[in-house]
Amino acid sequence: MNFLQNKELNENHNITKTGYRALFLLSQLIKQPLSRNEIIEILERNPVIGKDLSKDSITNTINTLRKAGCIISRPSQKTQNKYVLKFHPFCIGLDKNQINALQTFRDAVIAHEDWQLVLHINNLFAKISKLAPDNVSKEILNTNHPFNDINIDILNTLILFIKTHKKAKFVYKSAGYGLEELEFSPEYITFENNKLYIWGHNSKYDSFGYLRIDKIKEVTTPIYNAPKSDVQNFDRPSVTVEYILKGSSAQTFVCNEYEEIIKKEESIITVRSHVKNKFNFYQRILSFGTDCKLLSPQSVQKEFLQIIKDIKAGYSYGD
């Protein structure tokens, strides 16, 4: 808020100047911490407040704000001799029910896997978290989403590198090798199973693949502008898999961006999926249980059957 003077009113109207001064000081402290001299300087520039403010009148105004419920820290070396407004009770805030409603809306959107919309909602909720009535509600707005472990600066850098075809060095925490340095030309981002993945060419392994964005710990300055040909000539491995779904899994099925329903007969649907991330794909297929059967290709059927056998083996060693 600008707190410019209302043009229809001026200091000659019937107003309380000391009250105005308290409000004006509050508005300035909301913007930034201020030292006593800075406060005097700012207040004296305001035509309503005028000149010749004593240090005592500043102290009195600060005490007035404190009595009204503001928490203002005393100037000290720690605060660089500035008054710091830590809390004020003049917020038009949200209550817990309203925060839960906002969260329900976000959850409903997350289910549809539009990661960009989820990011926009997260940004919005982070901004409005200062309107939360308590720390628990603030945490809901700030952290109840699947992108908590993602460094937003890294994500923004990745988005920029995709747009500008940059190749960069990544520090990546991989499951098997711990922290490793990779050269990577990012191409696009996907959102599956509540995780964000970046796809591109990995120079270290000379292959096109994906990295989990929450596992990228650092992205260094781009090495060079990767020519389009550099990334487009690589074969992007994807396996086309077809499967049928029945029962509640068919009823509640939502296609992800690599899937299409190619046949629908009563309550049975046939899905074609261009699988790039097999781990996620098998997780998805497992969760359908016996509602799902893989139709083709046989290599995927075999791999899936081995996974089932491995799970079964885990139980066989039990009691």
Next chain:
Amino acid sequence: MAISKINNAGYRLIELLKELIKSPLDIDELLEIVEDTADNTYRKELINKYLNTLRLFNLSVIKQKDNKYYIQRGIDTIDFNEKDLSVIKLMKNSLQQIQSIELKENLAAALQILEKNFSDSTCNLISEKTINPYVQNFKLALYDKNIQNFEKYCKDKLKLTIKYKNSSTSETEKYNIAPVKIIYKNKNAALIGYNYATNSYKEFLLENIIEVTQMPQISTINLSGSLTFKLKNRLAASYKLKEGESVIEQGPDYIIVSNNLEDKDLIIKRLIRYFNNCEILYPKSMKEKMLNLIEDMEKMYAEIL
């Protein structure tokens, strides 16, 4: 303890502003607040003086038809950018389709509060540019037409007998349940009910509920034993506990988790996603259920061997 000197008029004005932010008030109510603050009596003209001061400060003090005053925008406003506003507009547009009365009311109230916190630059942005709602090509589960009825059943806290179409068998099943709450999953809304036959929670897709009979008895829930499962290796370290879960044992490369709330059929579908990094330990019936599921799935691919 020393009493700090304050500015009395400033204090009265600020106390009045604090109350005006909370709710609309008429002159008499405002006068009462000021008098209570100062423990003194004043003339009504003082309130006009204070309202003038707030207006001079550029706070929009609005007088309603019922002669009550309110502050249209807050003192500590927020700068929203075009993307934020397009998401706000999307939420506003979705209100027409959201079926839960409670959710709709709370979301509408939340959006109103956000508007009260628009900064000057946000208001300028809105007046200068046409803000389009974020384009969203999917139907949210919140729009399910059956939600209102079931929301009422949950509030009534009476037992329900429901006829439910099992999606897998297409057969109609009958359940006696205590309705608990509505949840939203993918494109569907579902009722969480406490199933008296199995003493456990179960999810019912609203669109599969064929018939509902509300019984006169008050619904009660006696929580039965929990389901425990073991998570191994990296999953043990990275697992995030769900609602109703707790870690009951922890080792160097495993954890044992107890789950009290989740639908017993659905938890199996979730746990199988963890491949061989997960093993159901208790109860035995659930362990057997998981094994049966795995064996049934194995049989489906018998022909490729």
